[in-house]
Amino acid sequence: MKQKLTKFSAFADNLFPHEVYFLDSVANFQSTENKEIFDLIIYNIEHRVKPKAFDESIDRRKYSNLKKWMEERLQEADVDQQLLAIQQLEAKVLLDQVDKRTEKEIHKWLQKGLPTHFYFRKIYELAQHYEHFLLIRLREKTAAEVGDYLHVYRDDFANAQEVFNKLQRATADIISQYRNRAESFEGWEEFLNKIVYSERIDGMNQYSAFIRLSLLYFNKGSFQKLKILYDAIDQKFKEGLYYSKRILVNYYANRLLFLSRFSSLDEAEQYGYLSLRYKNADYLFYLTNLGAVLLRQGKSEQALKLLREAFPEMHQSASLHNKIGFIAFYIKCMVDIGRVKDAEDFADSFLKAYHKEVLGGRWHLFFVAYFRSLMIQEKYGRLLYLEKQYKIESRDKANRCNSSYLPTISWYISLARFIENGGQAADLIAEMKEAVAGIQFEHKRSERLQRIYNELIPIAPVDLKKGKSAIFNDSLTV
8 A cells, every 4th residue: 555655655745736726626535535535636736845745645646547547637638648649540541551540540530630639730631631542542531521621621731731831930030139239029929929920820839839939039129028928829729728747848848937036036946846757858947947046046956956957958959049058157156166276177177178159149248257256366367368258248249239138247246347457436436337327227137237246346345336326326227
């Protein structure tokens, strides 16, 4: 009995919150004991710090049957499993391996293949191939039935294909806006909103539109719009739409980004750990973002351990974007725990090996970490040498139109130049103030900026203490 409950407890503990909420939405328990067990699963999902033990007096067969029911419902709802099934049927049609059982399965999918199905376009394409298979074999009656499906949903399929192609163009523009902050593509917001809230579009296009609209709002710093968007998508997950573990961890990783920037770091951390439960091609990206959240909470040792254990994934990753982000936060971790010289050496080695890649992508994140290690060691000359060699100051000034901009690098350079070359304190403060001129900072960003400034005060305590009010009172909305 103890072993059985241990297995059931492990199964329940590994359920994602939205898997449980979906199961709750389709449950209709006739057994009081089943409802009692499931209610405890919900309680433990919402009280992970102090979960309650399952009742060992309940017949173990209740636990076994309930586990089987949950697994079956999740398997049925899993859109990734559905895709595999559709693709297997398509392959059988294309390879002329269609038997009665295959035909029966295809007709079941045509009944499910409504325009709102996550893989509606794949089902429609399966029907197209199947119609060709039937017609050439003179099976006009069955071909006519399939033809009816194709006719009824022809316009929906054409629309879904057009949306997919348009999403590709939107992606290119939104990514361009992310990389080149001065660009603006306001026209995509209306289109993406229309797709996200459409009641007659396939789930794959809808979720893709959500991801792109989310990034667009992040680029603009639109907190309220992001909140409305995430609340809407969260409800869809609770209803079992878009469900697969792969998609859920993607959603949790995106939820972390939203919460860490605009709301609760504690809650962001919880979503971060959820996002690591299922490994996919984006695992390193998810892990790095969780590391960043831990760092902001002062959990540097925990973050370093997390990143160190992921070095095999880092080496295997084909994404330089993800690798550079990982390395930057690894450097930050080492600085935070006092291994400043090690951090500098690590950054220097990586920059020498991948300077083109760093400058072509996440240079800001990398150099914030690298320059901080130099500032702490008072290596101002080295910092200025790197700035000149890689033209970091001009890059930073061009980055000031970014809605999430922080003048960290600008302040490092200004202060390093002041200490190394001398000058007037008034000029230093004016230069630091200029870096935030005209920018309205919400409360949380103001707090982050003051933490950065306070960390610099020991370098030039008299001048920076005097200049603080001039910078913060006139430039920032706190």
